[in-house]
Amino acid sequence: MTMREQVSLTSGADFWHTQASPGAGLPSVTLTDGPHGVRKQRTESGYSPESVPSTCFPTASALAATWDAELLEEVGVALGTEARTEGVSVLLGPGANIKRSALCGRNFEYFSEDPFLSSRIAAAWIRGVQATGVGASLKHFAVNNQEFRRYSIDALVDDRALREIYLASFEHAVTDARPATVMAAYNRVNGIHCTENRWLLTGVLREQWGFDGLVVSDWGAVTRRSSCLAAGLDLEMPGYGGRGDESVLAAVETGELSAVAIERAADAVTHLVERTEPARAADPGYDEAAHHTLARRAAEAGTVLLKNDGVLPLAASARVAVIGEFAKQPRYQGAGSSGINPHRLDDAWTDLIDRVGAERLVYAPGYHRGSGRTDAALLEQARAIAREADVAVVFAGLPDSYETEGVDRASLNLPDGHDALIAAVTAVCPRVVVVLANGAPVLMPWHDDVAAIVECYLGGQAAGSAISRILTGDAEPGGRLAETFPLRTADNPVHVWPTGPATLEYRESIYVGYRYYDAAELDVRYPFGHGLSYTSFVWSELEITEVFDSTADDTEKRFDVAVRITNTGDRPGSEVVQVYVRDVESTVFRPEQELAGFAKVFLVAGESRRVTIQVDRRAFAFWDTTIGDWAIESGDFEIRVGASSRDLRASATVALESDRSGFDPGPLAYHGSPVFERSAFAELYGKTLPDNVVDAPGHYTVDTPVADIRHPAATLLTSFLRRRVAAMAPTTDDDDPLSLLFERSLQELPPRMLPMLTQGAVTPDAAAAFVDICNGRGVRGIRALVTALIRR
Numbered sequence: 001m002t003m004r005e006q007v008s009l010t011s012g013a014d015f016w017h018t019q020a021s022p023g024a025g026l027p028s029v030t031l032t033d034g035p036h037g038v039r040k041q042r043t044e045s046g047y048s049p050e051s052v053p054s055t056c057f058p059t060a061s062a063l064a065a066t067w068d069a070e071l072l073e074e075v076g077v078a079l080g081t082e083a084r085t086e087g088v089s090v091l092l093g094p095g096a097n098i099k100r101s102a103l104c105g106r107n108f109e110y111f112s113e114d115p116f117l118s119s120r121i122a123a124a125w126i127r128g129v130q131a132t133g134v135g136a137s138l139k140h141f142a143v144n145n146q147e148f149r150r151y152s153i154d155a156l157v158d159d160r161a162l163r164e165i166y167l168a169s170f171e172h173a174v175t176d177a178r179p180a181t182v183m184a185a186y187n188r189v190n191g192i193h194c195t196e197n198r199w200l201l202t203g204v205l206r207e208q209w210g211f212d213g214l215v216v217s218d219w220g221a222v223t224r225r226s227s228c229l230a231a232g233l234d235l236e237m238p239g240y241g242g243r244g245d246e247s248v249l250a251a252v253e254t255g256e257l258s259a260v261a262i263e264r265a266a267d268a269v270t271h272l273v274e275r276t277e278p279a280r281a282a283d284p285g286y287d288e289a290a291h292h293t294l295a296r297r298a299a300e301a302g303t304v305l306l307k308n309d310g311v312l313p314l315a316a317s318a319r320v321a322v323i324g325e326f327a328k329q330p331r332y333q334g335a336g337s338s339g340i341n342p343h344r345l346d347d348a349w350t351d352l353i354d355r356v357g358a359e360r361l362v363y364a365p366g367y368h369r370g371s372g373r374t375d376a377a378l379l380e381q382a383r384a385i386a387r388e389a390d391v392a393v394v395f396a397g398l399p400d401s402y403e404t405e406g407v408d409r410a411s412l413n414l415p416d417g418h419d420a421l422i423a424a425v426t427a428v429c430p431r432v433v434v435v436l437a438n439g440a441p442v443l444m445p446w447h448d449d450v451a452a453i454v455e456c457y458l459g460g461q462a463a464g465s466a467i468s469r470i471l472t473g474d475a476e477p478g479g480r481l482a483e484t485f486p487l488r489t490a491d492n493p494v495h496v497w498p499t500g501p502a503t504l505e506y507r508e509s510i511y512v513g514y515r516y517y518d519a520a521e522l523d524v525r526y527p528f529g530h531g532l533s534y535t536s537f538v539w540s541e542l543e544i545t546e547v548f549d550s551t552a553d554d555t556e557k558r559f560d561v562a563v564r565i566t567n568t569g570d571r572p573g574s575e576v577v578q579v580y581v582r583d584v585e586s587t588v589f590r591p592e593q594e595l596a597g598f599a600k601v602f603l604v605a606g607e608s609r610r611v612t613i614q615v616d617r618r619a620f621a622f623w624d625t626t627i628g629d630w631a632i633e634s635g636d637f638e639i640r641v642g643a644s645s646r647d648l649r650a651s652a653t654v655a656l657e658s659d660r661s662g663f664d665p666g667p668l669a670y671h672g673s674p675v676f677e678r679s680a681f682a683e684l685y686g687k688t689l690p691d692n693v694v695d696a697p698g699h700y701t702v703d704t705p706v707a708d709i710r711h712p713a714a715t716l717l718t719s720f721l722r723r724r725v726a727a728m729a730p731t732t733d734d735d736d737p738l739s740l741l742f743e744r745s746l747q748e749l750p751p752r753m754l755p756m757l758t759q760g761a762v763t764p765d766a767a768a769a770f771v772d773i774c775n776g777r778g779v780r781g782i783r784a785l786v787t788a789l790i791r792r
Helices: 003-009 060-064 069-085 115-130 159-166 168-177 198-208 225-231 245-253 259-275 288-301 348-356 376-387 416-426 463-472 514-519 681-686 713-728 737-748 751-757 764-774 782-791
Strands: 031-033 090-092 135-141 154-156 181-184 214-217 304-308 320-323 361-364 391-397 432-437 452-455 503-505 537-547 558-567 573-583 594-603 608-616 622-624 629-631 635-644 647-656
Touching (some): 003 245, 003 259, 060 115, 069 115, 069 288, 115 135, 115 159, 115 168, 115 594, 159 168, 159 622, 181 198, 214 259, 225 245, 225 259, 288 463, 320 348, 320 376, 320 416, 348 361, 361 376, 376 416, 416 432, 432 463, 452 463, 537 635, 537 647, 558 573, 558 594, 558 635, 594 608, 713 751, 713 764, 751 764
Parallel strands (some): 090 135, 135 181, 154 503, 181 214, 320 361, 432 452
Antiparallel strands (some): 304 452, 558 608, 573 594, 622 629, 635 647
16 A cells, blocks of 8 residues: 555544555444444444444443353353444443542443453453454553543553553453454543553553554544554544545654554554454344343343342242332443443333232332432332332432443432432331442442342343342342442542542552552441352362473462362352452562452352362562562462452462562663652652643643633634534433533533544644634634534
């Protein structure tokens, strides 16, 4: 291909398709949203909430709670098959970002607070999808842990936290599952946008991890295509039919951008098209009923029984009051770009009637579904039916508007109406079961007053029947928490953010999730890994064996951790064996313990099985900033096995020798951040950080949120954005999550995203000209900008 043809491949043809190259015999391919379903739009350009029907599987928070890699592969295969049926070559997922704070509005789309669990679950999802010939897109790389100002925020993170937490959440998924693409995030990391961060995209991802796929931008995340290509980005999405190619060619001509970078990116696009050729083969079709059954199995496996005094499963003769609109109109997925149009939708009320019989059930709505609000009449109706029931099952949780892409949560509270409803019911009924539908932890002021709590997360289109089967005992609650549920919002070290509109300081360093709660010795509502069963298990015979690989040197040795699990109850059930490692004495700050392995085992009543989990040397290592690599200190390490991070059943101590001597870090070993140096955790608090102030007049950039620009020229742009938002938002209801998303986007969108909003009518140069005007540097390009906006 000519240089011009190669350049054309580095930007999409439109919102969802790559650019074709007829001369090279290279077709255009389709990329589509889809962490838990195939969200292929009915329209081919721009963003639209209208999509073709597909199976809505449980969201990532529920899938991670399964702790079941084999099941995740099954779900991945189903997703890939449906993508192929729709002619989709790349499915945009999974999301492997760490749940740094429970307040992140997109946590329902992410797996865990722990990088080991997150990366293993992500790898399984990727393997399943790519087994069908469809490519996965591991996202959002990297350190994308909040929605507030996600387009422009600068995440300031020390090197150990980067390596041990935020990059580790992606690393195994990249090296083990080899995703076809990795998606670069909107935000900056230590001063540099992810899309133009050469250290991140080339140094770490390609040279250190061996990634051989394509790096694609999040939609609208490209700052300047030539600088992003130089850093290691391959494909800008969306594209605008060739607009912007001239500026890239000019950068090549001036030597600002090398021809080698263009060739690399064009080769990556070509390889992606070739690699995903099976996705464009004959339509394989799929069995909708079978996929629905798989979605139900996944929902059951990810449902966590938090508390149970014996009220569950429901007794066969119990009179049951079912309270809460979620029982009839389920909350089953989060809002935003992952919203799926399901083939069908189960509800718990209908399925309970089939299983229990209408004569034993009575219903009250309890609250208004959209807002979560209640009133005196609704509360009295709920109390009235609860008084006459043997058991009251209250369906509560978070309304759609509480959890959506683009908007973080204000608190961990349920709506006041839901808390009031539960309090009203517990006042008149001693046996209350609370069934929660939410994508992330919530507070439970009524915790001690209820008999059982079932955390269902967002269970997809079959969540209703899954809940019904679990309540009646026809299925087990197979889930374990992949995140900690705190007692109070303020207990989390990240409960207020950001520190300012421009930067976000990760001052807690490696102490995220249970790592923090353990170090601070804080009580929690429910710990990482927690989950009850309808049966009981005995753990015994812990044995740890040191294993050497005869084909490698001693640095490749590992430990096999074996324990016997016996089902001592009268029902079948599953247990999750979790292995944690603790450095007994360290010269650097380290967590109390870290997850190093896990396995899920299903046993029938009376069955016993020996479970063996491999723990490699990486589990004992920390990121040593003095050498720029993973290192182990000589000494004793405690290997613990348990049913949660705070339910440890047995332990043993092993000794390891340091592997730091003689290491040559090479040119990419250490990249100091502009803020944090090679410092210990305690020293981070003494650093001088940039002022966190809104950009002042005369200092605006293409990354400044439009709402922060104080200049008359911004009026035109704001008016245009409001029209675009109004055209895309389905309603103007304050409680509608998409309306909230679009309104927040209006406030936070920077000028660099104007090309995406106008399908390229506003060029990057025109957006830069707008910023120049606002900075008082002339009127260059104003005519082109105004013309483009008027045409839109």
